[in-house]
Amino acid sequence: MALKVINMSPAALGAAVGVDKSVISRWLSGKVTPSGHNLTRIASEIARARPGFSALAFEAPAEHFARVLDLGPGTVPLRRPASAEGPSVVGLELPYDALNDARKETERRGVEYFGHYSLYYWSFTRPGRVVRMAMMLSPRDGLIEARYGANGFEFGGWALLLMNRLYIQLSEKRYQAMMFMLTNPGQQPVARRLTGLMMGPSDRLMVPTVSPMVLERERAITGDDATNIADFEAAQDFDPFEQGDSAPFEVRHCLENMVSMTRVADTGVALVQVPTAEAEG
Incomplete structure (x- = not known):
């Protein structure tokens, strides 16, 4: 903390x-x-x-x-005491028992998601280019800790597993810019490819920007936290745009089919058009 x-x-x-x-x-x-x-x-x-x-x-x-730490008394519950309902959790509480539900789901099928991934999405700042990031999902405090980054980028946060979907929230190391992700359901026995949407501020205007994303499993994590962190830090040592340019055909095809961008000539506003279920099929 x-x-x-x-x-x-x-x-x-x-x-x-x-x-x-x-x-x-x-x-x-x-x-x-x-x-x-x-x-x-x-x-x-x-x-x-x-x-x-x-x-x-x-x-x-x-x-x-x-x-x-200048957080102020009572402003942030640093740790909820452990109870019969589950282990202690650092951070803010969510209403309607969402954290306990996520903890139960993580205990039941979190192992399907733990691992190292390549994260691909359309660049927020360089239209038409695909970005690749390294991402790691690992168990922490009964939930799923999420990290992703590459040279010049470092994000950390949490992934809540609910109804076989990941609800991911991360913050950026330098500027506390927030990033949000929502995936489609995973596969058993392990999630091999996860698709979904991610949203965050673009660099220049800091306006909300959305892109489809693809998570490709690279390998499993180990049972040692120090080894996992070292592996992740080594895995994110690359240029995200150069790696994005060499994204596999299947990944790029998936990104193109998930969403299309239309530039409106008179206003310059980019519209997001999500394909129908028939188009996705």
Whole structure:
């Protein structure tokens, strides 16, 4: 939570503290507890952005932890206590028990979605070009953590599995731009290709922009969080536009059939036309 508040990546914290990023991953996963010396160094880095923060905050009640991070008392429920209904979850609550429903669905069939993917969609800033991103879906706190990125891009968030569809919300590392995705139902025993829509702000005017998307499974994740993160970071080391230009024919064909863009000459407004079920068939 502290890293998200000060907009610092685990890799940046590792560089600042002087430890390998794999060590940071083990700390964040709870597999290893930082020593008192390292907690002090971590607190010092957080205090650069949040003066008054100290290592004592890690042992303080949640309300105090939120206060020293300038979140304000009671404004954000940092963690709901574990109960018979499910494990504790970091973040805001959703009404109508949506999180518990997503947790139950994840427990039942989340394994069908966990994995490394290539994400393809029409560029928001370069009309007519396909973009490719690396994406990872992995289990976290009884839900599905979502990450995607490439050179110059890094997004993180959550995917709620409901009615065999993924409702994905992510935020961008640098500017907190939000991205939203909704997929069609997946396949068993694992989702091989997921289609859907994604929406976010375009770079120039920051206006809402929508595109069809295709998620192509690349490989499964491992049972080790540090290994998965390292694999994902290695997998996103590429130019998204160059990789998009070489998208497989089947993927490009799918993107073209899912949606068509029509430019209105007199207004310059781009209209989105979703094909009918007959056209999709």
